[in-house]
Amino acid sequence: MTQRTEATAPTAPEPPPDDTPGNPAPPSPLAILGLLLGIILATLDGTIVGTALPTIVGDLGGLGHFSWVVTAYLLATAVSTPIWGKVGDLYGRKGSYLISITVFLVGSVLCGLAQNMEQLIAFRALQGLGAGGLFVGAMSLMGTLLTPAQAGRSQSMIGVMLPVAMIGGPLLGGFLTDHLDWRWVFYVNVPVGAVALLLVGLLVQLRGERRTARIDFAGAGLLTAGILALTLLGTWGGTTYDWVSPQIVGLALLAAASLAAFARVERGAPEPVVPPRLFRDRNFTLAQVLTFLYGAAMMGAASYLPQYMQFVRGMSSTESGLLLLPLMLGMMGAQLYIGRAVGNGGTYRAYPIAGGAVATAGALALLTVGVDTATAVVSALTFVLGAGLGCLMQPSLLITMNSAELRDMGAASGTNALLRTIGGSLGVAVLGSVYTGRMTDSLMDRLGPDGERLAGGELTPALLHDLPEPARDAFRAGVTGGLHGVMAGTAVLCALTFAASWLIREVPLRSKTPQPPESSA
Template sequence: MNQRRGEAAPKTAESCADQPPTAAPAVAPPSRLAVLGLLLGIILATLDGTIVGTALPTIVGDLGGLDHLSWVVTAYLLTTAVSTPIWGKAGDLYGRKGSYLTSIAVFLVGSVLCGLAQDMGQLIAFRALQGLGAGGLFVGALSLLGTLLPPAQAGRSQSMIGVLLPVAMIGGPLLGGFLTDQLDWRWVFYVNVPVGAAALLIVGLCIRLRGERGPARIDFLGAALLTAGVLALTLIGTWAGTAYDWISPQIAGLAALSVAALGWFVHVERRAPEPIIPPRLFRDHNFTLAQVLSFLGGAAMLAAASYLPQYMQFVRGMSSTESGLLLLPLMLGMMGAQLFIGRAVAGGGGYRGYPIAGGAVATAGALALLMVGADTATAVASALTLVLGLGLGCLMQPAMLITMNSAEPRDMGAASGTTTLLRTIGGSLGVAVLGSVYTGRMAATLTDRLGRDGERLAGGHEVTPAVLLGLPDGVRDAFRAGVTGGLHSVMIGTAALCAVASAAAWLIREVPLRTAPGAPD
């Protein structure tokens, strides 16, 4: 059925998601406990992407396999990225609640197996399984919120999702380090079990959906092409500038594969009866702009969160835990902005001005960090991140609201999967591209000051904060200057991304948010 928004449809099990505005909604209003169950799934998905990092040295010491260490993280990110839109479409076809519960179960099985792994090969394989389940956690929670609540009321719940992202990004490494030090690295994975079990129980008992199953026509070719394209893009983000040069044959081949696969995917989706990512979504002007904001915001947020700790540790001499705590202003800025926007929109306020202002504030915040130097006080450097956090929060929260408001009920899962996928790809590519800029600037500074010795230190692979303390004063000063210069280059790139996002936000149209689930305003 290819129905326009607002047209009446027969009240059948297959068309229940497309009921007219006057029909009774097919869902019961969720309780706060039910919303908590959905948020727990997002906590699992986001936290597990960052919690493993601080445990990796201990894991290698126990299991060996140092040459495959990066794949412990990469395998998880790859399967999460490629499965996200597929889970979203599966929820649209087979039922969003059942799809969400299944993804939690797959994630928990993968978590337990990771904790039981006896060698690095097993751990990588089980991390891939865990990521497969994680792909459905975020998109499942978003699509269920979009089904249970109209966008006008979902603002507060979705602002909580925005709060969880920076909390997990910064809190994950802290929790991972604590569990590894106090218990065992395997508890980094076992800790998921009680949280996931609570989410399964709450969602299973407290959320009721009626008539959400649709006709099951799966776009297998589209799924395969999307998987190939996203895998190639993610590998580019992982390998480019590190394992291989940007202009190497390997990266060029991956880029060609990605372009070919995604181009063919677009062709297939236009003709598929039930496309993984329905092209009709992008006919909505606001939906397309929201995806642009998600992509750019994801790139800016992850780049800042990845390279600011480098400055804190190498230049200011902070530990990993301390560098995470010093990013609290960034996190609190994002949290405060998203909570404020959620409440303001729920109270009947508009949303168009927030991403415009947010992009401008984030641009100013990134440029303000250019004032940070090797001798800048730690408290000042930490406080300056607040402005960037406020801007990113104002930029990203409206993108989620616009996505939910622009998609029809039958496409809620696909829409959630699309915005999550683009945020993930944006973050991966943003870190890769800006990481190359960071490395290039640092290498230029070290080579200029130290000559051949600077070339050896340029990659930073042999230097840790502890090792840096034992180097001669001249080498330490040169390395700190290189890290500071690299951070400045990253912040210039971040400012450019945020400026483009602000410009794109001017094109958003202020369409009233729906005031009933599945009904236009």
């Protein structure tokens, strides 16, 4: 197989952006650490707040609006992610990254100072706007400074941080809330962000000329509308509103119409937010499909396995998080191994194929879990699912960066981050609907109308012990049935990744930094 050819330069090329690498030598480890710290901020803050929310609501009030503390952050992050990527491509990736960290830190401090729920929601939205540029900024800078062949180990660390934040975030949030104050959930970002600003500002050296171009406001507006509709659909569907309610159907139609119009606008835009040329590369398109699917599978499993651990096995919130460590270790181990293997000259096509198969087997294995299955067995089975997901995550990042040209590095990483976010949001929503439906059916079969009321109530693991024994047994069986539904859906998602992975071509990773055409100016 021959290596992918670079795009032909236009007859009147534009000047390169201000981060054209003047030296292909890789940056120092401290510079890479500065980029990784930004990703730590972005991934950790998406999960650390959850365990602090009950205390926050008790302090600030506003119980009816507390879900918007999470939703406002997710909406702002999803909307701003592709826009940050394109702004970096046009006006400089280093400056864009530093600005996004600054916005995130300002939002974090203001969240810690919030005096009521309305202020907190507004400041969380500001924090989310900054968070949208953290992951995409770090990824695009790595794609600029490192060739894909060099970036394997560094990108494996990025993949490791996702499961660490997913499991470790709630644990850290609970610790800070219990032993300090809930406001430290936000203040803890400040020292980490300050170090990232210092390292990137001093050690990441880029040079070149800024490109003069107009921002695609029409494309950005349509993409924002589509993402808002999809995120709200994923947040409200099956919970706040029924899936066939006018609100959810209207959001689905708005999302479809906005994204269809966005695709038409992007084809004619001089500098599109998401360049259609990226999707002409088959490997790039397949990498985004894998990212969407594994994002849905990962977030779905991580969201509903703790329910089983707490309600059926009687674990506390902290214990249920610790019992999911094998899931995290499986993802971490697979990504570290792949990063090292690819960095030493190995190929990558076999990993997503194997990952899809292993993840499917892991999800199916969890279908054997029953009410009386030993906790250690359940915990160990999650390792198989985690290892399979890890084999999907790392190659998707590598293929994305290897398939994009230098001028589109920010847009490519922004697209990848966006699809993972949307996949996770929709995965939690759809699999959550399956979970609730299976649990409700099981409870109604055992308890009749009382079962439906029990499924719809806000039952906590502590309150479960106050129920009569028949009701407790029925509820545990219902939760187990709901988990089986989630794992069946996860297996379907992973099987789709297995099928899609066979279409990937083994295109050699670039071994030198791509150079843009010389400026005619």
